[in-house]
Amino acid sequence: MAAAAVVVVNKLSYCYQQGGKQILKDLSFTVEQGQIVAILGLSGCGKSTLCLCLGGIIPHYLGGAITGQVLINGRDTVDCKIARLALEVGMVFQDADTQLFSPTVEDEIAFAPENLCLPPERIRQLVDAVIGMVGINHLRYENPNNLSGGQKHLVALAAVLAMGPSILVLDEVLAQLDAAVKKNITELLLELRRRGKTIILVEHDLEAVTIADRVLLLEGGMLVMDGPSSILRNKELLAGHKLL
Numbered sequence: 001m002a003a004a005a006v007v008v009v010n011k012l013s014y015c016y017q018q019g020g021k022q023i024l025k026d027l028s029f030t031v032e033q034g035q036i037v038a039i040l041g042l043s044g045c046g047k048s049t050l051c052l053c054l055g056g057i058i059p060h061y062l063g064g065a066i067t068g069q070v071l072i073n074g075r076d077t078v079d080c081k082i083a084r085l086a087l088e089v090g091m092v093f094q095d096a097d098t099q100l101f102s103p104t105v106e107d108e109i110a111f112a113p114e115n116l117c118l119p120p121e122r123i124r125q126l127v128d129a130v131i132g133m134v135g136i137n138h139l140r141y142e143n144p145n146n147l148s149g150g151q152k153h154l155v156a157l158a159a160v161l162a163m164g165p166s167i168l169v170l171d172e173v174l175a176q177l178d179a180a181v182k183k184n185i186t187e188l189l190l191e192l193r194r195r196g197k198t199i200i201l202v203e204h205d206l207e208a209v210t211i212a213d214r215v216l217l218l219e220g221g222m223l224v225m226d227g228p229s230s231i232l233r234n235k236e237l238l239a240g241h242k243l244l
């Protein structure tokens, strides 16, 4: 039996301003539970915009003109409250500064579980667990503002994992990590997939996305390729799309 589609994107088009430039053009695809899907494409092709649509940031916070449909675990992102969506989709933004606002890393990770009114002991367990998973115990009492770009992404990832979403949308989270940390986080993503999480990964580094089961390629806001990650070995095809 085929795995359930946890993300359904159906004829999605989007402009940031009514009547403005169309950024996403008639995108349709589905993602099954437990898949790692990489979204590739040249700078400006709409990868981050698509991520924002998947997490409901578009249209809930950024407005604009959206047509078509994005369903997350069967919920339409336009109709579903953003707080509800955040329990299903954990997003780490390309610019992690936009999602970090607490005085310490520990507080940042505890923030959402506290808002869910979880018991203090449970919150402490969750914070310890995700700090361990992401390997940031040494940053626990640091102010997120003082961290490097890569470290901020790790803190945002830990904060998202503390919410226990079934889907992760990670926008260039691996890009700024050094090789050893990148390897650890890659292994973590594979472990999360084994536990049934669905992961959507935007990266420019083709090497970093070889863990993906599937690759989607955007060009000028259009989906021009949707195939297995083995296409990453096809140098001619990649060069043809200016990815090499």
Ligand SMILES: Nc1ncnc2c1ncn2[C@@H]1O[C@H](COP(=O)(O)OP(=O)(O)OP(=O)(O)O)[C@@H](O)[C@H]1O
Binding pocket: 016, 017, 023, 041, 042, 043, 044, 045, 046, 047, 048, 049, 050, 094
């Ligand atoms: N808030 C915004 N308002 C208006 N236009 C925007 C906004 N954010 C992005 N854009 C435009 O949308 C287009 C797609 O941007 P997007 O960030 O989604 O591309 P990307 O593929 O993620 O690029 P990169 O790889 O450089 O991160 C670009 O032309 C960009 O200038």
